Amino acid sequence: MKVFCRHRAAALSAASMSVLAFVMPSHAEMMGDTETVVVSGYRQSLEKAVDIKRETIGFSDSIIATDIADFPEQNLAEALQRLPGVTIERTRGLGTRAAVRGLPTEFTQVTINNLATASGNGGRAVDFDMFASELMQRITVHKSPTAADEEGGIAGSIAIRTARPFDFTGLKLVGSAEGAYNSISEALDPKYSVLASNTWGAWGVLVSASMGDRTNRTDSNSGINFRPMFRFLEASAPRNTQAAAVLARDAGVVVKNMKDRNETGRIIFQDKVGDRIYLDKQHKWGVSTSLQYKPSDSFSVSFDALFGGYKPHQDTYDAAAYSASSKSTLQTIHAFDNKTLSEYGMVVLRDVSYTATQHEFLSTEYVNKTDYRQFGLDMDWQTGAWKISALAGYSGANSSHDYGNTKHVAYKPTRTRWTEKGGETIPSADPNTFDMYNTPKAYLFEAYETTYEEVADDKYAAQAQVNRAFNLDFFPALSSVDLGMRYTNTAKERNYGEEKIQGPTRGSTAWLNVRTLADSTLVKASDIVGGGAYSVRDISWAQIPNDYARATFRPAGFVSPFAPDGYYKVQEEIFSFYGMANFDFHIASVPVSVNAGGRYVDTTVTSAGYHQIQTSNGGTGYTSAPVSSEGSYKEFLPSFNAHADLWDGLVLRAAASQTLMRPALTDLAYKRTASWNSFRFTDGNPGLKPTYADQWEVGLEKYFDNGALVSGSYFFKRVAGVVRSALTGTVKNVTKYNANGSVDGVYDFDVYQPVNADGSYDVNGFEIAAVVPFGMIHPWLEGFGINANYTLLDSSLTGQSIINIPTPPVGLAKNTFNLTLYYENGPFEARASYNYKDRYVESIGYEMYPIYRSAYGQLDISASYRIDEHFQIELKGINMSDTPTKGYTIDPSYPTMYEFSGRRISLGLRAEL
Template sequence: MRRTLFLSIALALQATAIPTFAQTASTATEAIPAQPLDRALNALSRRTGLQFIYDAQAAGNPRTRAVPAGLSAEEGLRQLLDGTGLRYRFVNATTVTIEADAAGSATPLAAPASAAGDAGATGVPHAESPLHQLDRIEVTGSYSRSLEQAVDLKRWNIGFSDSIVATDVADFPEQNLAEALQRMPGVTIERNKGLGTKVSVRGLPSDYTLVTINDLATASGSGGRDVEFDMFASEIIQQVTVQKSPTAADEEGGIAGTVDISTARPFDYSARKIAVSAEGAYNSISEKTDPKYAFLASDTWGDWGALVSYSRAKRTNRTDSTSGINFRPMSRFLSASGTRGTQAQAVLARDAGVIVQDRNDTDESNLIVFQDKVGDRVYVNEQDKWGATASLQYKPSNTFSVAFDAMWGGYDATEDEYDAAAYSASSRSTLETIHDYDDTTLADYGMVVLKDVSYTATQHEMLSKERINKTDYSQYSVSMDWKGDVWSVDAMAGYSGAEKTLDYSNLKHVAYAPSRTRWTADSGETIPSANPNTIDMYNAPEKYLFEAYETTLERIKDDKYAGQVDLARSFDLAFFPALRSIQFGGRYTDRSKRREYGELKITGPTAGSAAWVNTLTMADSPLQSIGDIVPGGDYSFKNLDWQQISNEYARNAFRYDGFTTPYDPGQYYRVDETVTALYAMADLGFDIGTVPVSINAGTRYVDTSVTSFGYHPIQNPDGSTGYTDDPVSKDGSYKDWLPSFNMTAELTEGLMLRAAAAKTMMRPALTDVAYKRTASWSSFRFTDGNPDLKPTYAKQWEIGLEKYFDNGGLLAASYFNKKIDGVVISALTGVVEDVAVYNANGSLNGIYDFDVYQPVNAKGSYDVDGIEVIGQVPLGMFASWLEGFGINANYTRLDSSLAGESDLGIKTPMPGLSKDTYNATFYYENKRFDARLSYNHKSEYVESIGYNMYPIYRDAYGQLDMSIGYRITENVKLSLKGINLTDEVTSGYTMDPAFPTMYEKSGRRISLGIRADF
């Protein structure tokens, strides 16, 4: 459900006619008599089709002049406001803002040529709450105009927010919706192999952000609550607002913020609308050109309107990478029985002077680390993505509207990965010679890093991996908006669903031999060692023996139903003039997420056969050079070339007839969640001296019930794992109050003081809530889900100053603080005594006590604070020769006490939290030509914590994009776009840049497109 909180709602006249008062005037000589401003604007709206937005508190309610019949809409408005100290500005053809003018005249701030040429829909207007929440603005096709519209959205919203509209989304170079959002203040994205995937707000982890589409919280195909934006095409999106301070009416709020996505409706356009676009994009590494096309058609007839849109895109992207070069604790070798452990101990003493007192003391061995693995990898990601929307709207007046909105999407992706890897920490190996080590870089932690080592039996692997991801998304909603003179009612009922299937396979060939592995300047490498039995791992296919063709199959289904009713009443009370309106309502949500998972290894030509294991070599299958097996030619790093088996051949040759990957009951879970929420809030307006103040305050009550199903594992006497016959279920629940407060005060003309405070929440990931148990028989450990998990909460506040200029410019700065409680961590929660553990031959290994680990809400609070600075400056305000030039920039800095979980006690930021982010766009445009150059930057952040001990960082990343457009005719535009023009690489390191973990390159992307609007 979406709110349209205009203070006055427009009537529709013929789109081709210029509205005048004479069209509706009677025999009276005055079309609009002298009267208070609110009543005069309502009358003007009925006669002209214009819709007005203004701050009732700031403007006051002065008496306006009488306006004669027969005038144009703009002239009538000018005369009506003359002498009131107010002025007006056309936002688009039918939307006008009213604000104070120090000069005391009714001069226009800006008036487009077509300002009086289009009109909205017919209806009877009424005065509403001064919440100043402008929810939608029609797109004009100009980037500078879209920035002005986004500024209006920000200005008239009672809380802290930022927006982009469809022109901004469509005209920037991007590959999906996530990449379109990254230019908003405080918004960054997570990249995976050159593609934006998840959205982070203000540097906080992506799962702290709530995402809604048309006011319906979005289902997800992931195991958590975060939304995978790569499945959404940006062309079907009309507007996106990031709400950073919630009101009580907003669903929960999200700790980082809420991303509100809106699709288009027919009455969003003042006339028939048809838009068609086509594009071809070239990737510099894959050397493939990918097509993309989209269209939108919208029309209204009388009280009815219909809109459809469709977008489809194919993408072939290649990524070359060296990765997997993480720390491995020396306990891997030191704790091994026999000569493996004693030899590692001796080599450490001989070559590095490291004396190990107790080989089995992990407190000692965890501080000595070596390279886990070095992999040279080539990824080819092929996507076929489509999205569609449909909207049917009945709008007999601007006081009543019923709309049916639908959204569908499909995301089919196949990723081929060809990996030549050297697993230094193999179970057969140990240290042979330490050529170089570092005992100074991490000396503060007492750590020694073995930088260059020869190993006795490295596990060399040739891996052909295939990942097939199919996601289907659908959403349906029916909404009703009715607005009376005093009361208004909004209602919505909707469904959101996602279904994902993941089919994964890995053809694995292995060769054990001595090798030498070491760090390089930006990654790592494996080369032959001095041992006479060493091999050149890239050119010895006959040495690699078949180990397995591994398969997994996963299916996730997420269904969400929701219904909501909102009621609002406006007031004009003599005894309490500050009270402008109250609003209250409720929402009910029913969600169910189910996950099935299974895995099976193929080891022979028939089920149960192991005929291929250690007998079939890689040379027995047809091989192709890595430069031929993938598009784009040779591997771009290290001048390497090697041969592998293609995934296409592997799928056909190694999957025997009738093969399927069975689902494993022990991996199944289902989580049912119902939420009942009630809220109430009030809008107040009053003056403090000469400063008009508006306040929105309220609270939301949330009652959640969770039922989780899963299975518990049982080890069979033959050593295999079985499961309980019936699912084990458990209930959980939590209730809470979420108060919110938002305030604006216009200190001087155009200078806004804004403040907000709220308690917000983010629900735990459903994978953590799922009541299932997994067992590690060798580690004597159970891992359970926890239906009793509570949400993570934040008590937050923010204060800022915003300066708005007449030409759409904006300067803003704010300080925010969040106190976060209940962060989810993994902890020991119990012990299961006397568990029988069996060996593979069926003999009893022993009776053991098993530790039980669960996700729990951590005790204590963490503070996050930061500043956000925004500058949108049309440079024409400084000099006429700079007309058309402008800058749109923002910067967010975050400081946090949030700590990652390191068993070594290493202080580290929370995974996913970035300290500095900024975006800057330089643009120029005139009637025919436009150009944009945009740079976005995200500082380094902790990506994960290896073995729960060693923080692994993703390096800071900055990307330069550009867009050039030329309007061939008034309706047809040609565009040239470039993504990652400087060909930046993605890189990372463990604890210190001296120990790189990855070096990944996805190339540039250049596209040429054409768009027609009619």
């Protein structure tokens, strides 16, 4: 008899797993005349992962796909959130970046096929949404580096691996097609994937490709941030005196010193209240190829190539009221709150009428494009007691970002107040008030604002490593020694420019203060983007479609010219040398394995940019050519990893290391940028040093005979040299201009620069994980199981509120957990996964007020049915809980954001040979 069940190409482990080989279909077990092929679905993949974890030195977690199109989430970031200690940043319903153990996303090192990933942005963080997840076969999060790892990142490192032909046996053909539906945009998006792989003797070739679209609409009531009263009180009379009088009359607040920001910064009113509809359209494609020569298990050479493109196009339609306009002040305070934040001495004006709120209709378009490519040559050779490996490769990305914003403005007295979901603006009692949503003739054209940016990101790397095995009578514990070196060269160049168009020809202001919103074609905002009515509030408004705006206000072929202050080029050259020793021995009857080593890194940074200078007429200008500056540093980074098999499936694991994360390239850039509304210049700093962490971790893991696992660990990190923005100087007598070209005034501008902060802070926490097949509890539950993890984080770091409001570290969520319930029975499989991330500080407004992203939980589901050995149908649902994204300032009674991105449901068909 022959029992046959096709291997489902999926493994997603939220238990602490090590780097795994691909989980291949199980071999037949021959028992007399009976041949049995063991089922190898999601559960079986977890069991195999647990077995390999038991033999691994360090702490790590993995997601594995043995086939193509097999991650159920929308992209790699959302797949990573299933792992212990990994959380993600979400932007309008889509996971974008991954954070490990509560540290900033910039603290995570990301590689593809052991090459640092070029992503086309100006920082170290990688935007995972640009990569086609169907091309990736394995993702591993390393939390305890060895000396051979490229620094390791302070938070951890994410290693991505694409497929190779000898990962499969012989011919492999897989194809999939699916359609996905968004509940708000009501759009249907296609996605296609294909993989072809074959081996002929010692040679193998693999090609995989993916192409797909994503259309997602987000409705948002947002932008309702705190604004300190010094905005009005530091203005000239009568704006400041009227604001002070209204405060005393309506709220009983008597201002003692209008110039004391410690006093006026504690009197709060609403900033900008906006109702927005976002339409995100994304086109993504990727091709992965691999040519492999493998004449034996002891020798292999692989050439891997990865190409792709990512084209997100975002349209935003925004009806907003800017209470803090330069013409406005307080008129009437209808409601205020002096109790909720009284411990900080703060009074919040909850409901206010203003004399001249700036009402804006904004039709905004972002046209972005990123093209990436990667090539790598990898060799592994074992001869006798020697193992030799070598790597050479290149990773590059070019990106462009084209922004256009059509802005119409109306200054009118209106009333703005907080609501349960955010904020709203309504007519006031002033006879000159109006309905801001339905009076297009009151809005005057101000400008068609444009920016354009190009970034070129190139990384080259070469590495060689030699391993020597030993069997020494005089030192039997020493099993092997590794020596290696790596050279890395990274270059990032950026150009940027911006310009406002105010007339039918460039430089003309013919439309300024003449053309109204009513003079353009207006369409109901929800009709422009498609789908149903605006879902956050019961309102409707009409705006200018972006297609019409581009054709009408933007000259054909126009692109914002590059400006000197928008240019920089940073080049980083790194030489690394490392050595490791591996030991296997017994303490009493307990077997112990140890890996210990160190990595020496020598880094040189060269940064160039146009620098601002004082001109002969007393103004400011820029150097005629880029000016270069250089920085350097050398470091030794030790590492230690060990595990011991205590007894009866109980394993003790420990690790310690020093790691670093290099500064963001934008911070290293030798340049100056201006923030005119904030009266601030920001400089780069090529002399920045890395941020360092001394870390250790210890954990216990209990393995059961049926493949179950329960594990827990405690980790500690001491982080020093964090990069923070600091006031480093002042530029006097800077002329600031209004949008129409007139002089706004002459001011002193503060100069801020990134610096390595003094001192250190601690991050510590617990991680627990469990993989439990319920069949171990009762036979009736066979096929059911859970895969769960929980992380608790704490930190001694506090945010930098200049008025001393207690602020947790930016980005740190104290509690996160993931729970996957699965069921497998013959051809049917189903999974329900819920992930939760506690609240965290997203930013600090005006360097005073912590702005929180509220706790967020999301339910995703997937189900599949194998029709026969060649075809499988799959159903997936993302955000089935339809959870809104919310935020607030200091206290939930002051919401800043309320967004809906809707559910996403997809139906697909897979075919394989």
